[in-house]
Amino acid sequence: MRTLYHLPLDPGCRKVRMLLREKQLECELHAEKIWERRDEFLKLNPAGEVPVLVEEDGTTITGGAQVVAEYLEEAYPENPLLGDTPLCRAEVRRLIAWFDLKFWREVTANLVEEKMLKRFLGLGQPNSSAIRAGHANIHYHLEYIAWLSDRRNWLAGEDFSLADITAASHISALDYIGDVPWQMHPGAKDWYARVKSRPCMRGVLGDTIAGAPPVKHYADLDF
Numbered sequence: 001m002r003t004l005y006h007l008p009l010d011p012g013c014r015k016v017r018m019l020l021r022e023k024q025l026e027c028e029l030h031a032e033k034i035w036e037r038r039d040e041f042l043k044l045n046p047a048g049e050v051p052v053l054v055e056e057d058g059t060t061i062t063g064g065a066q067v068v069a070e071y072l073e074e075a076y077p078e079n080p081l082l083g084d085t086p087l088c089r090a091e092v093r094r095l096i097a098w099f100d101l102k103f104w105r106e107v108t109a110n111l112v113e114e115k116m117l118k119r120f121l122g123l124g125q126p127n128s129s130a131i132r133a134g135h136a137n138i139h140y141h142l143e144y145i146a147w148l149s150d151r152r153n154w155l156a157g158e159d160f161s162l163a164d165i166t167a168a169s170h171i172s173a174l175d176y177i178g179d180v181p182w183q184m185h186p187g188a189k190d191w192y193a194r195v196k197s198r199p200c201m202r203g204v205l206g207d208t209i210a211g212a213p214p215v216k217h218y219a220d221l222d223f
Helices: 011-022 039-044 065-075 086-121 128-151 162-176 186-196 199-205
Strands: 003-006 028-031 052-054
Touching: 003 011, 011 065, 011 086, 011 162, 011 199, 039 052, 052 065, 065 086, 086 128, 086 162, 128 186, 162 186, 162 199, 186 199
Parallel strands: 003 028
Antiparallel strands: 003 052
């Protein structure tokens, strides 16, 4: 069985999980506590990071979520999610970078990492300044999501793509801890409601972390 080593709230891992589901590829999930630095896991990925995808024949794909995602796109080209023209693929990749780099730096790292990862890694109390920055920065990004989805069917164009999956991987992690101000951003909420209704979201919406359950509306398709 194909295996994905992951962390439930890590957006990169969520992206790969959603992509696998969208492509209808069966996969066994293994939640890897990367802070334990297991020898068996380090043999798979000496960097000690997730996600790590192990194919049925033992082939191991590492190097970060986007590397794994690009591999899946090339290895399993049915139901392509990077676009069908060079211009479309460029726009999908631009938005992937927006969320994986800019959104991560300005929002996800300041909220999910401070509130959750520090707790599991035993790195002390959350940085209140970082949390305030994350709460302030998220509004700009939600407005951008609304702006894009108002002018296109999906974020990068007419078709659902890896750009939507990447954005949803970050948004869903934040929504798990109740840090998305949906009432102030109906346009972004409408887009996310459409993403939540797709089969690829069923796995992440079923996540429950011991000692840290999601907010009540997390798995509700109608919020």
